[in-house]
Amino acid sequence: MNATSEQKAPRPAPEIPLSKQMANQQSADLIRAAKQAKARGEKIAWASAVFPQEIPEALGMVVLYPESFSAGVAARKKAGPFLEEAEGTLGYSQDICSYIRINFAFGALHDKEGFEEFEFPMPDCLLLCNNSCGQVMKWFENLSEQLDIPIFFFDAVYNYDEDGIPDYRMRYLTDQLKQLMIDLEAFTGKKLDQERFLDVQKRSQINRELFQQVVEKSLYKPSPATGFDLYNYISVMITCRGKSSTTQIMTQLRDEMEARHQAGTSSFRGEERHRTYWSGIACWPYLSHNMRTMKRSGMNIVASGYVRSWMLEYEPGDLASMARAYAVSVAANISVPEYAQRSADMIREYGCDNMICHNNRSCKISAYNLDCGRHLILEQTGVPCVSFDGDQSDYRVYSEAQFETRIQGLEEILEGKEESGHVE
Template sequence: MAETAPKPKRELPKSRQMVNEMTAKVYADAWEAKRRGEPVAWSTAIFPLEVPETFGINVLYPENNAAAVSAKHYGDGLIAHAEGALRYPINICSYARLNLGMADKLRDAAFDGADPLMPLPDLLFLANNSCTQLMKWYENLARDLDIPIFFVDCLYRYDEGELEPHRIAYGRGQIEKLIADLEVFLGKKFDWDRFLEVQKRAQINTKLFDECVALNSTKPSPMDGFDLFSYMAPQVICRGKEITTAIFEQWKAETLERIASGTTTFRGEEKYRVHWEGIACWPNLSYNLKTLSSYGINAVINGYVTAWSLHYEPGDLDGMARAYQTASTNSLSTQAIMDKRSKTIEDYACDGMLCHVNRSCKLMTFHIFVGREMIEEKNGVPVANFDGDQSDGRVFSEAQFETRLQAMTEIMAERKRTEGVK
C-alpha cells in the first residue's frame, strides 16, 4: 500500500510570524542580558509592566512560558520533577509546578529539557490581582533562588462599582513604592518622561488588541477563535513596546481583509459558534482544535483574553492603579462575570458555551458551576463542561471531551431546526 503524503502545513499569516519572531527575541534578549550580568526578572502575568519597561529591565513571564512549554509537550517532565524531587502536591497550579520544576532544573547550566528555556531570574515581580496562589509560588522561588520580590498588592474586592478613593490611593502608593524600591535596587533614577511614553504605547496596544478581538464577532468569523490565544503573547509580555503595535496593526489589516473577502482561518464550515470559557488546555490544544473543527464548531471568543484589557489615561497614576486593581477576577462576583459572558454570547452570536473545568485554576473555574445555569436561563443556549488542565495533560480525557461536544452539538442543531436560529 502506497504511503499517503503528509498534508503541507498551512503558512502562518504574517502577523503570526511576527508574534513568533517577537517572542524569540524577548527570550534571546533575556539570555544576552544574563550573559552581560544585567538583571533579568520573572513576573506574574498582570503586573504593571510599564514600570520595569521604563527601567529597561528584561522581563520574562513564567505563566506565559508554562503555556508555551506545555503546548510543545515539554511540561510533563518538569511537573513530575516538582511533584517528585521537590514534593509539591498535585492540587496546586500546574503552571506553578512546571515553573518550580524548571527553576530547579535550571541550576544545571547544561539542562535543555524544555523549550523555551528562561534564564534564572535576579528579581521577581509579583501582583496578586489574578490569584493569591501566585504569592506562595513566588515566595518559594524567592526562597529557593535567594532573590528579592517586588510586590504590588492589589486589594481583593468582591463588590462591583467604582473603587473607593482609599483603594485607589493604596494602589497608587503600591506603584510609587515599586518605583522607589527599584531605584534603590538598580541604582538609577526613574525616567518619568519615558514612563509616560510607555503608558501611551501600552494604551495604543490595548486599544488595538480589543479592536482585533472584536472583529471576530463578524459572522462568519474571519478567525478561528483559538487564534486569539496566540495573539495574547504580545499583549502579555510586550504591552509597552512598539513591536506590539506593528503586530496588532498587521493582525487588524489581515482580519479586515478576510472580512472583505469572506475568508477565514477557521478550517471547514462554521456551523456553530461557541464561547470558550477558561484557559486553554495547552497540552491538548491540537486535539481540541481538530475535534471542534470536525463538528463545525468555532470557539469564536473566550473570557481569558479579556483579562489584559487594561485601560487608563496615560499620565494618570490613579487610573493606572484602578486598572490593575480591577483586572482579571480581582473585583468581580460570579454574577458580574456571567453578566459579561452573557453579553459576549449575545454580541458574538454564540450558539453555546463550552466550559473548561480547569483543575489548576480555581478562580477561572468555580463560577462555571452556578454560571452555566445563568447562561442557559438568560441566553437560552446550551452549556457543556469538560475536565482538563492548563498544563497537566493527565486530567484531560479525549473521550469525555468529544462526548460532551457531541451532546452540545445535538442541542445546538435541534435549536437551529426548531427555533429557526441561524
C-alpha cells in the same frame, strides 16, 4: 518513489501568517535581550501574568513571564519531566497549579543536562501582582525563598462586590504603584524617566486598542478566525504590551483578519454553524484535539473572557486610573455577578449560541467563577452550555472521550435534538 507516494504527495506545511512569525521573533528577541542584560550585569525579573509592566518597561528592565513559558512547554507537549520533578523530588501536590509546578521544576532542572532547549534566564527579582489568582503569591514566596531574591508586589485586592472601588482602597492601590517605582529604582540603580513612563503608558493603550480591534474581528459572521488563534497571540499581550513591536504585530494581525474577512475566508477550517463562547484558559496540551472535535460539530470560538484580561484600559498619565485598570480588568479579580455579566454581554455581542466551560483543575479561581457564575450566565442568556475536565498544562487531567461526548451532546442540543440546558 512508489505509486502510493506519487498519488499522495506530502501535504505542504501550513503557511505561518506573517503576524505569527513576527510574534515568534518577538519572543526570541525577549529571551535574547534577557541573556544580554544578564551578561551586562543588569537585573532581570520574572513577573506574574498581569503585573503593571509599565514601570519596569520604563526603567528599561527586561521582564520574563514564567506562566507563558509553562504554557509553551505544555503546548509543545514537554511538560512531563517537569511535572514529575515537581511532584516527585520537590514534593509538591498535584493539586497546585500546573504552570507553577512546571516552573518550580524548571528552577531545579534548568541547568541540568537534557534541558538545554528550554531557554529562560533565571531572575534577579520577582514582580508579583495577585489579580490573576491567589496562588501566584504563594508561588513567588517560594521562589523568593529558594532563590534568595526580593519580591516587588502590587496587591490588586479582590473586588468582592459590584459597588466599585472605594476611595480608601484606591489610595492603597495607587500608593503601591508609587512604592514600586521607588523600590525598582533602588533595585536597578536606574532613574525612572517620567516622560518615558508616559510613553510606555501611551504605547500600552495603543496596543490595547489594537488588540481590541483584533478581538472584535470575530464579530463578523462567519468569524475570520478561530478563537484558538487568538490564544496564540495572548503571549504577545502578556509579555510585551508596552513595546512598539507589539504595535506592529497587532496591526499586522488585525489587517490579516480583515483581509480574510474581505476574501470570505477564515482560519477556522470548517463551516461555522455555531458560535461558541469559551470560558477559561486554553487546554494547551490538547488544543488541536479541542479544535478538531469542535470543527466536526461546526463550532467556532468567537469570544472568550480570558483573552480580554490583558485589555487594561486607563488614561496615560493618571496613575490612579492605571491602578484601577490592574484591579478590575482580570476576570479572576472581580465578583461572580460582575464576571457573569461580562460573559453574558460578550455572548450576546458576539452572537454566541453556546458556551463551553473548561473546568480547569489548575486554575481554581476560574473554576470558582465558572461553577458559581454559570447559573447566572445561563439565566441571562439561555445558551446551552457544556463543561469538560481539563488542565492548562497537565496533560494527565483530560479525557478525549469526555470532550468528544460533551461536544456531541452540545451539538445535539443545538441541532434541536435535545432540550436545552447544561450538559454534564
